[in-house]
Amino acid sequence: MVRYLKYCPKKNKRMETRSKFGQGLEIIAKICTILIPVVLFYWGNRYQEANAAETKIQQNYDRVANLLKSLSxxxxxxxxxxxxxxxxxxxxxxxxxxxxxxxxxxxxxxxxxxxxxxxxxxxxxxxxxxxxxxxxxxxxxxxxxxxASTRVYLQATPDFDKKSTIKLRNTLESKGFSLPGIETVSQKISPENTEVRYFNEKDKPIADIISKVMKQQGLEANVKKINPEKPINRSQVEVWLKK
Structure with missing residues (x-):
C-alpha cells in the first residue's frame, strides 16, 4: 500500500487535502463551541436589558398616573x-x-x-x-x-415708583415666580430700607435670586431672615420696596 501511494502522488495529495480539510473543520467546530455560548450570552443580556428598560418605563408611567390621581x-x-x-x-x-x-x-x-x-x-x-x-x-x-411654588409678596410704600414696582413684578413672573399682587403699605410698618425677607432657611436661595434680579433693575435690597411668631410652612418671600 505504501508502495502504491508512493507511485500515486495525485491520490496522496487528495488524501492530504482531505486530512487538512478535516482538521480545519475540527478547528472551526472548536471555535464555534466557544463563540456560540458567548454570542448567546451577549444577546441574552441585551434582551434582558431591553426588557428591563421597557419594564421600568411602564413602571414609571404607572407611578406617574397613580400619583397624579392621588394628588388631585x-x-x-x-x-x-x-x-x-x-x-x-x-x-x-x-x-x-x-x-x-x-x-x-x-x-x-x-x-x-x-x-x-x-x-x-x-x-x-x-x-x-x-x-x-x-x-x-x-x-x-x-x-x-x-x-413656581414660592409665593412672592410685593409690598411698596405709597411714594415708591409704581413703574419700577410693576416692572419688577413682571420680571419675577417671567422668571417663574408666583406673585399674588402688589400691596401698598404705610411708611410706619415698612423697614428703613428695601428688603427681601424670607422665613425658612430653605428659601434663602430664592431670596438671593430675587435680590439679584432687583439689582439688575437698579434696586438694592438687603436679604433678611425673619423669625415669625408662628411657623410658616409654605415657601414664602416678601419684597418690601421703599424709596
Missing amino acids: SKDTLERKLALKFSETLSKTGDFPPDLFLVIAEVSLADTDPSVASVANNILQNAALNAAKDQDKEVEKSAKAAIK
Whole structure:
C-alpha cells in the first residue's frame, strides 16, 4: 500500500487535502463551541436589558398616573399619603420629574399648610439629588418648580415708583415666580430700607435670586431672615420696596 501511494502522488495529495480539510473543520467546530455560548450570552443580556428598560418605563408611567390621581384627589388623607410617598421617592432620587410642576401647584393651592410644606420638601430633595448626580436637566426642572411654588409678596410704600414696582413684578413672573399682587403699605410698618425677607432657611436661595434680579433693575435690597411668631410652612418671600 505504501508502495502504491508512493507511485500515486495525485491520490496522496487528495488524501492530504482531505486530512487538512478535516482538521480545519475540527478547528472551526472548536471555535464555534466557544463563540456560540458567548454570542448567546451577549444577546441574552441585551434582551434582558431591553426588557428591563421597557419594564421600568411602564413602571414609571404607572407611578406617574397613580400619583397624579392621588394628588388631585378631593380626599385630604389620600393627598397627604401620596405626598408622603412622593417625599420618600424624592429622597432616593426616584421621584418622576414630570410631576414637579404638579407638586408646585399643590404647594400653592392646597389649603393645608402641612401639605404645602411636604410638597416643597419634595422639590428641594429632588433638586439636591439631581445636583449630586450631576443631572442638570432634572435639577433645572426642580428649581423651576421651586420658583413656581414660592409665593412672592410685593409690598411698596405709597411714594415708591409704581413703574419700577410693576416692572419688577413682571420680571419675577417671567422668571417663574408666583406673585399674588402688589400691596401698598404705610411708611410706619415698612423697614428703613428695601428688603427681601424670607422665613425658612430653605428659601434663602430664592431670596438671593430675587435680590439679584432687583439689582439688575437698579434696586438694592438687603436679604433678611425673619423669625415669625408662628411657623410658616409654605415657601414664602416678601419684597418690601421703599424709596
